[in-house]
Amino acid sequence: MSGHPATVPPQLSVEPFSGSRAIAAGLVTRRMLNGPAWRHLLHDVYVHTDSYDPDDHRMWCLAVAARLPRNAAIYGLSAAYLWGVDLLPHRKRAVPVYVAVPNKARPDPHPRIRYANLILDLDNDITSLTGMPVTTEVRTAFDLGRSLPRADALVALDAILRRRTCTTAALAAYVDVHPGRRGVRQVRELLTLAEPLSESPMESRLRLLLHDAGLPKPTPQYEIRSPASNGGVRFVARVDLAYPQWKIAIEYEGDHHRARAVFRRDVTRFNALRAAGWLALRFTADDVLRRSGQLVQTVRQAIAERAG
Structure with missing residues (x-):
């Protein structure tokens, strides 16, 4: 009080x-x-x-919005955060608010604000979100898709498209009318790989690894069913990625899978997959980020064995 x-x-x-x-x-x-x-x-x-909460990024966005000049807007990672897509580091205390300002603007520097000179269309690129000037979802996706490192950019596109209020078609149309912007080639490429069904950053990174290795495109969030004893079909599991033609399931295992209750459910689940004739490959963050070559070889070998 x-x-x-x-x-x-x-x-x-x-x-x-x-x-x-x-x-x-x-x-x-x-x-x-x-x-x-x-x-x-x-x-x-x-x-x-x-x-006051030094780790509350929304509080800092509101503070910045209170002093923004005309035609400026919160953009990039901060805009994505306000749209409900949290791509910020886990500890947000030192994370600046990303602000786009007109090319001729020279705002006072501040350690809690990171400015970028961008051309924004006041009618099409900026909207008001809970009273703050923020780049639209499409513009936010466009900026992140062209400015972040490639894997991070795909993570961002997947996460924004997962909200369903920004579509692949809308983003593609925006890219088409802004062909000369820096980084637009990366956005075009990643749009062919973006997947609204992807449910986590590591799933996005895992998918990109498989693509870059020249492996077939897996089906995301695939529901596996098998014949039931009564002559019908029964649900077995929904897996992160799948090659249905070879009955190969690929799962990313986050830290929450170490909990005892989750581990027990996983054992039952993977036994059910095996009984249904499926091979389940399970990978961790270390596999995706530090042992990617070994991960790719494991998937490649599994496909070769199943396809043969």
């Missing part, structure tokens, strides 16, 4: 705000802002001390 309830207007108690505007509106005084009830975030931007 705040120790200064009488001095905290409700409209200033939760989100960051412009100090000069609050003073002009008669909500606070400069002396009050300098007191213990408020935290100073950026130049002329404050937040109530009870709402």
Whole structure:
């Protein structure tokens, strides 16, 4: 509970705000802002001390939005975060807010803000999201797809497309009308590989590894069924990636699979896959990130054995 309830207007108690505007509106005084009830975030931007969280990226986005110049917008990883796609590092305290500003803008530098000079169409590239100027989902996907390292860019595209409010067709159309932008070749390539059904960053990276190795394209989130004793069919499992023609299932195993209850379910599940005639290949983050050559060879060998 705040120790200064009488001095905290409700409209200033939760989100960051412009100090000069609050003073002009008669909500606070400069002396009050300098007191213990408020935290100073950026130049002329404050937040109530009870709402201050240094790891809250949305709080920092709101703080930045309170001082953005015209035609500027939150973009890139920060825009994706606000759209519900969290691609930021797990520990967000040192992560800056990514801001796109017009080419001639020269805003004051700040360690919590990373500026980029970009050409944004005010009508088509910027929208308002909970009161903040943010690049649209399509523009956000376009920027991440062309600026991030290739594997990270595919992770971003998969995650944004998974929301279903930004489609592959819409992004492809945007790319077609912006052919000369830097990095557009990477976006075009990754659009042919992007998969809205991908459910995790490591699944996206695993899929890209298989593609780059020249292996056949697997089917994502494949439901395996087998004949039941009553003459019908029964559901066996849904696997991350599959080669149905060879009955090969490929699974990414995150850390949560180490939990005892999950491990027990996994044992039952993989025994069921084996009984249905499927070969299940299980890989971890170390396999994807550090032993990719061995991973590819394992999949290649499994295909050769099953196809032969």
